[in-house]
Amino acid sequence: xANPFHQHLDxxxxxxxxxxxxxxxxxxxxxxxxxxGDTAAAEAVVAEDEQVNALQFQIDDRIIELMTxxxxxxxxxRFVLGAVRxxxxxxxxxxxxxxxxxxxxxxxxxxxxxxSLRGDFAAMGAAAVRIAEKxxxxxxxxxxxxxxxxxxxxxxxxxxxxxxxAQLPTLGYGPQTAVDAALLARFFERFGDHAVRVSxxxxxxxxxxxxxxxx
Numbered sequence: 001x002a003n004p005f006h007q008h009l010d011x012x013x014x015x016x017x018x019x020x021x022x023x024x025x026x027x028x029x030x031x032x033x034x035x036x037g038d039t040a041a042a043e044a045v046v047a048e049d050e051q052v053n054a055l056q057f058q059i060d061d062r063i064i065e066l067m068t069x070x071x072x073x074x075x076x077x078r079f080v081l082g083a084v085r086x087x088x089x090x091x092x093x094x095x096x097x098x099x100x101x102x103x104x105x106x107x108x109x110x111x112x113x114x115x116s117l118r119g120d121f122a123a124m125g126a127a128a129v130r131i132a133e134k135x136x137x138x139x140x141x142x143x144x145x146x147x148x149x150x151x152x153x154x155x156x157x158x159x160x161x162x163x164x165x166a167q168l169p170t171l172g173y174g175p176q177t178a179v180d181a182a183l184l185a186r187f188f189e190r191f192g193d194h195a196v197r198v199s200x201x202x203x204x205x206x207x208x209x210x211x212x213x214x215x
Contacts, residue, residue, distance in 0.1 A: 005070045012062050012083055017140045019055045019090045020198075024132040026052070026097035027191060031125025033104045034184070035118065037111050045101035052094035059087040078208065082201040086139070089194040089201075093132070096191045103184055112180050116171055120164050124188040127156045131195045138199060144206045150199035154192035161185040 026045050033041040066072070066080055103112050113121050131153050138147045164185045168178045203209055 015059050016086055020136045020139050022052050023090055023093045026094050027128045027132050030097040030100040039108050042101035042104040046098050049094050049098045056087045056091045079205040082205040086198050086201050089197045093191050093194045096187045099187045120160055124160045128188050128191050131192055135195050138202055142206055144203050147199035147202040150196050154196050157189050157192040161189045
């Protein structure tokens, strides 16, 4: 007979995976809305963020139940405590996708990204989606090897952010356009940082090794 406690741990991890999948959809839609000026897609991202928030509360409730009803051994306790941090980071990733979408709505019908930076932001969006999709696999499979490599994926976002920042003083943008571009680049960069933090928690849960947060 399966151990009820481990069944509950599996259910908790399924909630984390569900949350991560919703984050994939959010950043994918937000990135597309940014490129296309699609206000309907942007509005959907903002509205559906409530589902991500609701999952975080559901995860918190499950964690409280597990902590109060069972005596967890070290490895299981690491996973349960890690789930608290993971859900927080996933919720913030959802918020960052929402911030991108809100930027589209705030400037509509004017494109928030100037034509000369559209390629860089398309690359940032694609990288963020790849990172989020990889995070789903890492959580679903508790894949410590992929998790340990997440920092390399995040480096791509950092490099594009630096490239955008380097262009802003030279392209003659007005203050509002420059601020918008810098903030959007920051949203994507922080999205990657939170993915790295989630990956560190997975490595810790599986191995007990501590990875210093470089974000």
